[in-house]
Amino acid sequence: MSAKKRFRFFSSDITFDAVNSVLLILVFLVVAYPLYYIVIASFSAPELVLNGRITLFPQGFQLDSYVRVFENPDILRGYWNSIMYTVVGTAINLLVTLPAAYAMSRSDLRGRTFFTLFFAFTMFFGGGLIPTFLVVQQLGLLNTFWVMVIPGALSVWNMLICRNFFQTNIPSELLEVSQMDGCTNRTFFIKVVLPLSKAIIAVMVLFYAVGHWNSFFNALIYLRDDALMPLQMVLRRLLVMAQPDPAMGADMMEDWVRMMMEVEMLRYALVVVASVPVLILYPFVQKHFVQGVMIGSIKG
């Protein structure tokens, strides 16, 4: 067969490629532009932003918005609280998830089928919001630091991802050899398994940490005290709840407008500041997230 015939080109393929490229460019713009806009708007003069003058480049450069964000005691406290919840919470997550996943990965674990059912069933059925709330209340966890890190300490899904990883990446010969040397399961786990599992540990840190940083549901349900509120709850007040009411009278409107200008000015900077931790992690995150999703999708 001649090379010419082998790589035939179809006129319909040229149309296909053209349409596909245009669509991909559109997809890219629809996703990236709003994010880019928030960033340039946060550095621009508020009047210009609010009148819709900012489109491609920042204008009337200012850092005032950022200064105000960092002067706001609620935001600072929320930021600090969120960091604590993320760090402590992720540490607890790993301490619970990794050992359990390793035990579940061992085919010689007796009662393995039972434990698998025990864990997996909770992925598909639950008691619901109110009974869970009452359990947390009975345990005296309401409105404490710990309510943010203990009830969600194990994600069954994440544990199954880890289990799949251990099953496919830790050769059973390794265990046999170590056992002959008199190595116990726990030392084997700590000295052999963990050092071989850096990739999955990274994935878990990212899954859990991003989850903690972004979560606001537990805080909404279980926390009352302002001093304990994570950043997301502060953001909710400033970004979502402070909206001008179109039905409001004109006299009240004026005060509102002034106040809204202030809030409006903060908003863009706030979105950026709140996303910075994730943004810093992102290049690292996206590589590992992909890996994590792939490991998780292997049926086990």
Add this chain to the structure above:
Amino acid sequence: MGQITTTSKPAKSAAKVRSDWAMYLKGNWDLYLMLAPAVILIAIFAYWPMYGVVMAFQNFNPISGITGSPWVGLMHFERFFATPTAMRIITNTVVLSVQTLIFTFPAPILLALMLHYCVSRRFARVVQTATYFPFFIATVVLVGMMHIFFSPSVGMVNHAIEALGGQRQVFMADSVWFRPLYVGSRVWQGTGFGAIIFIAALAGVDPGLYEAATIDGASKWKRILHIDLPCIMPTIVIMLILSLGSIMSVGFEQVFLMQNARNTAVSEIIATYVYSMGLLEGRFSFAAAVGLFNSVVNFALLIIVNQISRKVSETSLW
């Protein structure tokens, strides 16, 4: 719970089995120690609430607890279904989630195919990286961004509408716009991330198939229809089962954040109703009943869909 297996499994025969277990535990007790924290957490925060859900059949009062509260049978369920709200929030939940599914399910498959056939590898990578990013944005921030872009007075979308000679819209406080905005933002946030799994499935397609098809004169479009889609069908089916199974469980967070007095007619869903009845008004048993109804329907849906899929396509979750 762990004890049930340890005592029930060796019930087969006598002392021999017991000593066999003793031997096993002697070398492997630490495996159970590693498992213990996870089992305890799940027992407390997943199974205890499942027991607690019997309060849906009681007039629960926190002082007497589950053991002391009077039983009322199905009263709360009957009450719930007797209210006009019941029909409305069930409809709202189903409509919102069906609409979301219709758009968020095919979108990642389309994106994956588009990226798979992108002429420039580098551009495909750029688009992929950009489209994952919204997945990492917190729901609060996402809704905040929607308020920014769709603000009636200062939002960019309204500036654009006005510039084109249209009428300004109060997007975020209008029941007409609630569903499109919700669905649109779900697509915006989730498509890139959802595509990962399909991109991987496409990467696994045997290149020999493409070669053979090209020789036979199949255009790219034909290749998608006859090679790519059949090859990734098992992945598509699994993802579809998962999404169909959760059709009654619209995520609470985003709906709750987008909800306001002007759009409750369409934005009140089962999850937000349970929250406001139970935690804001303190009607624990009633709210638990509504929640239980929701979980049972969900669970039943998942099982039905899984069974059907097992029969029809031989692909299933279990």
